[in-house]
Structure formats: C-alpha cells, structure tokens
Amino acid sequence: MNKNKTIENPFALSIEDTLKALAVTSEGLTDAENENRLEQYGYNELPGSFETPRWQILLRQFKSPIVYLLLIAAVISYFFGDIAESIAIACVILLNSGIGYTLESQAIHSMQALRKLDKTFCQVRRNGELITIESRLLVPGDIIQLQAGDMIPADSRLMEDQRLEVNEASLTGESVPVVKQSKIVLEEGTSLGDRVNMLYKGTSITKGNAVAVIVHSGIDTEIGKISQMVESADKDEIPLNEKLNQFGKKLIWLTLGLILIFIATGWIRGNEFYLILETAIALAVAAIPEGLPIVATISLARGMMLLSRENVIIKKLAAVETLGETDVIITDKTGTLTENQLVVHTVVPVADDGEVLQLLMMSAVLCNNSSISQDGDLQGDPVETALWDYFRKENPADFEKIRDEWKEVDELPFDSDIRYMANLYKHGEQFLSVAKGSPAELLDKCVSAGDHIPITDEFLDEWNQHTEQLAREGLKVLAFAAHRHTKEPSGIDADLHFLGLIGFLDPARSDVENSVMECHKAGITIIMATGDHPATAEAIARQIGLGSGELKIIHGSDLDKTEGAQWESMVEGAHIFSRVTPYQKLQLVTYYQDNGHIVGMTGDGVNDAPALKKSDIGIAMGKRGTQVAEEAADMIIQDDAFTSIVKAIRQGRIIFGNIRDFIIYLLSCNLTEIMVVSIAAFLSTSLPLLALQILFLNLVTDVFPALALGMGKGNERVMEHHSRDPNDPILDRSSWISIFMYSAVMTLTILAGYYYSVHFLSDSYAEANTIAFFSLALAQLIHPFNLTSSGDSFFRNPIFRNRFLWIAIVLCLILLAIALLVPFLNEILSLAMPQPRSWLIILLASAAPLFIIRIIKKITKS
Incomplete structure (x- = not known):
C-alpha cells in the first residue's frame, strides 16, 4: 500500500522541479533510499486477479428462482414418500447445472494479464551506477534507462530522449507511435494522449533511447488506476x-x-x-x-x-441472448474499426513534374530505416514501413533500383528539437541528401521548393494550409525534401529543396461500412469512443458511414469541464468521443445504461477494460486485444472483425x-x-x-x-x-x-x-x-x-x-x-x-x- 502522496501532474513540471519534488539527484537513489521508499510506496506491481474461481462458476448455475422452486419440490416430494419424483427433479437440477458449469469453465481463461505486464527487468541508476533489477522493485525517484523494444515499467517523467517514439495504443487507443520530448513543459489540463514528456507503464518504446525518472509506481500508475476501475466496475x-x-x-x-x-x-x-x-x-x-x-x-x-x-467466443451463456437486446454499441477505433496499420493515403507533390516525383519517391525510400525480412515482410517504424509498402507496390522496379544503387554515407537521426531526420547517399560520383519530418520545421530548413521555386511568405502560407487540411482529414502528415550534389556536401541537410507532403492514415476495415449500415437498420446506435485525435476519428467515422450529415464530436477535455444536466446534454446525440480517458469511457457506458439502453462495448486495449466489464456485453478483440481486455469482456472476437459482432x-x-x-x-x-x-x-x-x-x-x-x-x-x-x-x-x-x-x-x-x-x-x-x-x-x-x-x-x-x-x-x-x-x-x-x-x-x-x-x-x- 502506498503511504506517501506522489507528485501530481509531473508533465507540468520541468525536469529540475520534478527531481526536486522527488528528492533525488541525477545519480539516482541509494540502496537505503530505495528500501525506505519500497516501505512507503510498496512494490511496483498490480494487485488482484481476474480469474473466476471454479466454485463461483458452479454456484452461479444454481442462482435462479426456478431452480430454487425445483429444489423445494424435490424436498417436498421426498418428505411425502415420492422418492422417484424427488430423484427425477434432482436429476433435472444437476443436469442443468452440469451443462452450464462445463461450458462456462471451458470458455473462461485463467489469464492474469495485469501481472504478466509486471514480469520485466529494467536498467536503473542506483548509487550512481547503472544496474539491472526486477521492475517490481522500482519506486518513485528511481532513474531508469530505456531503449527500443523495452516495455515501460512505471509512469515516468522524461529527462533525456534520443529519437524517441512510443507505442501507446494499448493505453490511449492511438495507433501512430508518439514522438516524445523531454524538455517541453505542458499545461496542467493536458490530456493523457498529448503528454509527450511522459512515459506510461505498459506501453513500449518503438524507436530511440530515453532516460526518465519514475514518478508513479504500482497502483498509482495510469494502468494501476485502470485495474482499480476494472475491479470496481460492477456489472449489472x-x-x-x-x-x-x-x-x-x-x-x-x-x-x-x-x-x-x-x-x-x-x-x-x-x-x-x-x-x-x-x-x-x-x-x-x-x-x-x-x-x-x-x-x-x-x-x-x-x-x-x-x-x-x-x-466469436462467448464466456457466459446468458451473454448470447444479451447481444440480441443490445441497442447501443460504444466502439473503440483502433483495431476495431480500422486496420491498426498505417498506409499512405495522400501524396501532394510541390509540382507535377517527373523529376520532383522521382525525388519524392527517393526521399521516402532512402530516408527510411525499414528493412525486409527473409520472408519478405516489412520491419520497422509503422510510418516508414507504410512508405516502403506504398512505393514498392506503385513502382516495384524503381523501388528495388533505388535501394540497390544508392549507398548510405551518413545519417542525421530524428531529434525532438529539429523534428526531422536526414540521410546522405552516394551513387557513383553523385551525392543525394534526403530528409523527412515535420512540415513547418523542414520547410524552414529548405532553401527552395521543387525545381528552384522560391519559398516566399505566400508559399509558406499555402503549404501550411495544405498541412492543416490534411490534418483536419485525420492524416498524420510528413514533409519531404532532397537535393542532388555533384560533390560531397558540407552537411547532410544542406541546401534542401522542398518536394511535398505525404499523409498517412490507419484506414477503416473494408467490411465495417456494411456492418454499420446493418446496425443502423436494426436500430442499433454506434458511438465511437477513442483516445485518438478528433480529426482522425472523424475521418474514419465518415469512411464507415457512422452518421449522416454533421457529426457531433466531443473532446475528452470537455467532458471533464461539465457535470450534471449540462454533461448529459452535451453527451446526448454525440457520434464521436475523442481523446477520452478510461474513466470517461466508463462514464459513457453508465450514462447509456442509466437511460435504459443495453450497451455493448468493444475494445482491445488496457484502457478499455473498465468499460468492457461494466457494459452489458463487453466485446474484446482477440487478435490485437490485450489479455486485460479479454479478461474483462463477456465475449471475444477472434478475427477482430466488426462483421462478427453483427453476426x-x-x-x-x-x-x-x-x-x-x-x-x-x-x-x-x-x-x-x-x-x-x-x-x-x-x-x-x-x-x-x-x-x-x-x-x-x-x-x-x-x-x-x-x-x-x-x-x-x-x-x-x-x-x-x-x-x-x-x-x-x-x-x-x-x-x-x-x-x-x-x-x-x-x-x-x-x-x-x-x-x-x-x-x-x-x-x-x-x-x-x-x-x-x-x-x-x-x-x-x-x-x-x-x-x-x-x-x-x-x-x-x-x-x-x-x-x-x-x-x-x-x-x-x-x-x-x-x-x-x-x-x-x-x-x-x-x-x-x-x-x-x-x-x-x-x-x-x-x-x-x-x-x-x-x-x-x-x-x-x-
């Protein structure tokens, strides 16, 4: 049990203020301090288990007034000497209970998913030295060192970052890896998905390295709060x-x-x-x-x-029929309505010119750290693999030629300060600089655009509008630049020419639109509740036909600012809830249940678990879903297809x-x-x-x-x-x-x-x-x-x-x-x-x- 109050809103504090509040230096804690804090805060683990005891499964087979009545009839028959009648009734009860127990036992998996997240090790600064310890021994004030592939062991404030990107889909529902920045200080009201200077337990690093100080451990972490909500979310x-x-x-x-x-x-x-x-x-x-x-x-x-x-795996027998009464489905976006895989959606070149288009393709292919496995599968960052996948299909011959002919000379890694990356390649006597990154920062670095188009204020305004328009359509936007050199340049990113923009989208699943139409015909209201950006959510909603005409979109921060009748008025008739927290999803399920609806809740992330458990029918995704979500749900869709829900x-x-x-x-x-x-x-x-x-x-x-x-x-x-x-x-x-x-x-x-x-x-x-x-x-x-x-x-x-x-x-x-x-x-x-x-x-x-x-x-x- 935690006996000390941990610091609030560490994302709103500078690194220095965070270290001061935690009473720790950059050398880390001493062994004595760690033992003291372990006594104060407890182990960095999540309590409880989601396993249902077998005896509980057996007992609930008898929890029915009709079964009670049969038991009374059996006793009365036995008391008055009708032994055959009494035995017959008892056999009925045992047969019914045996069938129910057997089927539910087979369907319920004894998964203890939250504990599995804890079985990791971590590098930590202890007594000024870097050592490896079990993650459960970490406490607030410990300074940890992380790299690509690591599971983040506790909620932490970033101190240092190098090309750092984190996959937070299981916590926030956002499919695109989040670029993290240590030096930025955020406002206190910043939503969970926008806290770019924080690392959260249960998420994973996809690229780069980091040094961070732990601010919350165990049940005080975001995932710990979710586990408590799951336990307290009583199902009707x-x-x-x-x-x-x-x-x-x-x-x-x-x-x-x-x-x-x-x-x-x-x-x-x-x-x-x-x-x-x-x-x-x-x-x-x-x-x-x-x-x-x-x-x-x-x-x-x-x-x-x-x-x-x-x-479709049903965990409780009676849940089968509950599906038939469902009239509201609150669905996550990522992996449920979408493919959970980025693709190139829009290519906007600066000029419709063969040379510009060729350089744009070369920038996308060469300014890229993806690789192809022996099986032919793409490996690497989702954005970079999406670029390779797109150009490999569009121009297979040119794609292979570019990869074979150009050899890398040097690289400027992505940095959160400059917000772009660049590479220098050589082919024969020619040199080629290629770059990709944030449109604003990369445009500022370019000396011209396309074939010597001057970059004027009007030009910048025009392309800033292009960027904003693509963002409003829910796309992740990157800018690309390049320059051919006749000799080796003085810098990798010298004399770059702006080439255009490419927009990426996690597309809607191809079969979802028909399923949504069938649900509407059946009188079932579908509501999207996602941790993703409002524009991204709206773009997917329009692709699948979530609503006709204007879509009512509510931001999670607005839900926190209102309450009572005003909150209900705002929620009523909404099609999309973006940037929502796990608690807000739970609130939405409760709201619709209180208004007489039978609510189905779909989800695949840890963040969905409380709402999955509270809903009348919790529907977890089997392929992309976390074990935590599967444990909290009443049914599991093994193929993650929304059409299976309709079936x-x-x-x-x-x-x-x-x-x-x-x-x-x-x-x-x-x-x-x-x-x-x-x-x-x-x-x-x-x-x-x-x-x-x-x-x-x-x-x-x-x-x-x-x-x-x-x-x-x-x-x-x-x-x-x-x-x-x-x-x-x-x-x-x-x-x-x-x-x-x-x-x-x-x-x-x-x-x-x-x-x-x-x-x-x-x-x-x-x-x-x-x-x-x-x-x-x-x-x-x-x-x-x-x-x-x-x-x-x-x-x-x-x-x-x-x-x-x-x-x-x-x-x-x-x-x-x-x-x-x-x-x-x-x-x-x-x-x-x-x-x-x-x-x-x-x-x-x-x-x-x-x-x-x-x-x-x-x-x-x-």
Whole structure:
C-alpha cells in the first residue's frame, strides 16, 4: 500500500522541479533510499486477479428462482414418500447445472494479464551506477534507462530522449507511435494522449533511447488506476437472467397461491387430507416448468457453439441472448474499426513534374530505416514501413533500383528539437541528401521548393494550409525534401529543396461500412469512443458511414469541464468521443445504461477494460486485444472483425425469439396441466393426471420439443427490425393471451375425452387416467405447430421445417411407447394398456386443438 502522496501532474513540471519534488539527484537513489521508499510506496506491481474461481462458476448455475422452486419440490416430494419424483427433479437440477458449469469453465481463461505486464527487468541508476533489477522493485525517484523494444515499467517523467517514439495504443487507443520530448513543459489540463514528456507503464518504446525518472509506481500508475476501475466496475445483471429471475419469482407466488387455494377449498369441503395433499403436489409439479432451465441452457449453449464457428467466443451463456437486446454499441477505433496499420493515403507533390516525383519517391525510400525480412515482410517504424509498402507496390522496379544503387554515407537521426531526420547517399560520383519530418520545421530548413521555386511568405502560407487540411482529414502528415550534389556536401541537410507532403492514415476495415449500415437498420446506435485525435476519428467515422450529415464530436477535455444536466446534454446525440480517458469511457457506458439502453462495448486495449466489464456485453478483440481486455469482456472476437459482432447480434436476436417460443410452449403445456387438475379438483372428481405422470410429461414431451424450438434457425429478417425495449418482459401481453388460448383449447379437449371415458363409456379410473395422459402427451407433441402465425403457410414456416422438432417428436413417441410397454415404468406411472376405442378418443382429443387453434387464428388474424 502506498503511504506517501506522489507528485501530481509531473508533465507540468520541468525536469529540475520534478527531481526536486522527488528528492533525488541525477545519480539516482541509494540502496537505503530505495528500501525506505519500497516501505512507503510498496512494490511496483498490480494487485488482484481476474480469474473466476471454479466454485463461483458452479454456484452461479444454481442462482435462479426456478431452480430454487425445483429444489423445494424435490424436498417436498421426498418428505411425502415420492422418492422417484424427488430423484427425477434432482436429476433435472444437476443436469442443468452440469451443462452450464462445463461450458462456462471451458470458455473462461485463467489469464492474469495485469501481472504478466509486471514480469520485466529494467536498467536503473542506483548509487550512481547503472544496474539491472526486477521492475517490481522500482519506486518513485528511481532513474531508469530505456531503449527500443523495452516495455515501460512505471509512469515516468522524461529527462533525456534520443529519437524517441512510443507505442501507446494499448493505453490511449492511438495507433501512430508518439514522438516524445523531454524538455517541453505542458499545461496542467493536458490530456493523457498529448503528454509527450511522459512515459506510461505498459506501453513500449518503438524507436530511440530515453532516460526518465519514475514518478508513479504500482497502483498509482495510469494502468494501476485502470485495474482499480476494472475491479470496481460492477456489472449489472444480464438482462436474460434478470427476466428469467423475475419470471421465476412470479411462478413461485403463483404455485404457492394455487396450493393454498386448494388446501383451503379442500379443507372447507371436508375432503380427505391425502386427497388434498395429492392435489397440492400435482398442482405444484404442474406449475413448475422443469424443462425450462435445461432448455434455456442448451439453447444458449448451442448459440455459443454456433458463434464459435464464426470466430466469436462467448464466456457466459446468458451473454448470447444479451447481444440480441443490445441497442447501443460504444466502439473503440483502433483495431476495431480500422486496420491498426498505417498506409499512405495522400501524396501532394510541390509540382507535377517527373523529376520532383522521382525525388519524392527517393526521399521516402532512402530516408527510411525499414528493412525486409527473409520472408519478405516489412520491419520497422509503422510510418516508414507504410512508405516502403506504398512505393514498392506503385513502382516495384524503381523501388528495388533505388535501394540497390544508392549507398548510405551518413545519417542525421530524428531529434525532438529539429523534428526531422536526414540521410546522405552516394551513387557513383553523385551525392543525394534526403530528409523527412515535420512540415513547418523542414520547410524552414529548405532553401527552395521543387525545381528552384522560391519559398516566399505566400508559399509558406499555402503549404501550411495544405498541412492543416490534411490534418483536419485525420492524416498524420510528413514533409519531404532532397537535393542532388555533384560533390560531397558540407552537411547532410544542406541546401534542401522542398518536394511535398505525404499523409498517412490507419484506414477503416473494408467490411465495417456494411456492418454499420446493418446496425443502423436494426436500430442499433454506434458511438465511437477513442483516445485518438478528433480529426482522425472523424475521418474514419465518415469512411464507415457512422452518421449522416454533421457529426457531433466531443473532446475528452470537455467532458471533464461539465457535470450534471449540462454533461448529459452535451453527451446526448454525440457520434464521436475523442481523446477520452478510461474513466470517461466508463462514464459513457453508465450514462447509456442509466437511460435504459443495453450497451455493448468493444475494445482491445488496457484502457478499455473498465468499460468492457461494466457494459452489458463487453466485446474484446482477440487478435490485437490485450489479455486485460479479454479478461474483462463477456465475449471475444477472434478475427477482430466488426462483421462478427453483427453476426453475434443476429444470433442473439434469433436465440431470444427461440427462447420466447419455447417458453410460450412450455407455459401453455404446464398451464394446461394446471387447468386439467384444478378443474377436476373443483368438480370433486378423481384427478385425470397424477403428480408423477405430470413430471414425466414435463421432462419428456415438454423438454424435447421445447429444445428443438430453441434450435430453430429463426427469421431471416431479424436484423431488419429495431431491437426490442430492454424493459419489456420476455412475454408481452399478446404472448400471454396466446398462452391462455392454447391452454384453454387443450384443456377442453383433454377433459372432454376424460369425462367421455368416465361417464359415457364407464371406463375404470386407470383406463380414463391413461386416456388423459396420452391425450395430453400427444397434444403437447403437436402443439409446436400451433405457434406459427395465421399468415404463415402451415407447411412452409421455420417451425415445420425444423428438423430437430421432427426428431424430438419421434424420440418422444418412442419414450411414450417404452413407458407404456415396460412393466416397471407403467407401474410407476400407473398406466393401463388402452383399448382400441380409447386410442380413437386419444387421437381425437390430441389432434382437435391443432384445428381449433388454427381456426381461431384465422378469425383473429393473429
């Protein structure tokens, strides 16, 4: 734990003031001072782990009111001697929990990414000498020495720099390496991405060398603050879980209400206690859709498996359906919407002249430290490899000729003071100076432009405007200059002639635009939240069609300046948030959630982790994503393609439709059982169905058809409609009306067959009970075909063409036959072999609902 307060805003202090505030000299700390500060500040490491314990994964499989209800039913059945019934219910619970545990265990990776960032070593000045120590032993005040390829071990204030560039994409989201400068002093309000005199833990040096003094270590670093936000970013309950829990709670009260009513009614009528108890247990079993947890779990699991084939890894089952409810996607730019690879976007020569264009190409190729590996891959700085890639494709012959003929004589490395680099080359007796760098600084160094065009004030104004225009389009702009010498010049950068500008861009992924259009059609709002420059973000947004007309862009610094209603007013309707911090991303996710939206958050960097965890569905990029982002997310896109997100959303919507269908199916079947038992009980007749028979039906003729409905392919036009209101329950008013209508019709035909058997044919109770059992069983197997709308053809609809449904029906018929023909089973279920006339009643009672419901739907056009 840190006991001392570290200095604030070190980027706003000079090097001397920083060293003074840290009470250290340029010689570094002594061993004694280091030990003292280690006691004060603690180790330079990040606490905590992102791994979910296996026991927690197991326990959350049981966290459902429906499972609680099943447990109660199992205990009651056992207490009253119905051992077989109790064992059957327990098996249902264990099967459901086992499936969920197995799948989630496979999907959750035990990655401890933040700790992996700490397993590094660093060169540090200790007692005036340069030594190598483990990075976890570093403390504020330590002076470290870094070079290209090093991972920065702690937040540090630059003291010295040489051609220093740092890749901060994982922290800020900016794809272009940042040129760092030690001597500059910044204002206190400078945003994280613009602090060019600072180095941050977890980022890496791509070019140059540096000496820096550590100002923050451990949890006080920027990445440490992010790790704390990840831990504190509590995720709201997954919408499907929440709705199923609400549904389960209502079911509990319904079941208890029915039991109390019948106990009271039976007691008042003076019925035998055993009859009252038998009816209560039958009603309890009928009210509980035992198959619901299993079918929901398997349906979601199948969705998980299907998405895995589309390069989407789902870590939690219920997150599959959450995708279908998502109506806001907050997406990072770099690597998510873009290729995360710079390319040459625009070439603006100073004159349309062959000599100028040739020299411009030579400057781009020769003023370049890139190399080509044995495999033909380009290696080096992203800007320089982009130049080689461009000219190698544009003029392959000239590219190779330039590289082969010209030999380097000398180099002027990039320096943050002059802000350009230059090289001197020789070919035969000719010398060639080439340079590239900041347009303002390089223009100031040039003596003329092109073929002896004078550099006047008007010329400078014109090219400054060119530079500003390219920057407004979101391009990184470099200027190029060269000069041919007949003899070796006095200086590498002597007598340079300005040749023009080249603009670089991390381009949008080619497939993103269509995916964005599909999201808009589906009523999904896409918002870009990036640490990159506003102009760069806007350029990408226009490429992908993020918004029509004028784009509303909010700078991260503006978010810090406002609060309350003014903050919300500014955020509302915004398309782009640029230069945002991790905390601001977290704020945005919370804002949209508080306004009733289901929020998906995409990201790949450490900076995205808190918002990924807080969002309803965190979506991490698998290729470019950090392990920290993957740990915080609910799903991982392995191919980093935005199109995969759209596929996942489509699958989520299909799954929700399937879940709604099989819940309607299960509830209408269970309500039929309740109505059959309750009406018979009110009429004081024998029960048409026994508790164990109802349980058998719930676990056989309910589960398999419901499971088949959960595996349907869904409506092909599911993405042409806006996402449903996340506040809506799983079943709306029309769904409940359909459930009651289905149940009433099936109850009518089942009771009609039962009473015809008892009162007109004078069948025994066992015979009539068997008729009711098989009538209801077959009616339930036919019932899925009632779920189609009146406008659909009976033979040409997704349900009729669902091959899994036909397999389920055949399987259930086989199981019913086994239950009837196997002596042990028919004895447990109290079944008698039906007479031929009884089979006729069974067929009529089970098939009649299909025709009656079809007629009702035609009349009501539902």
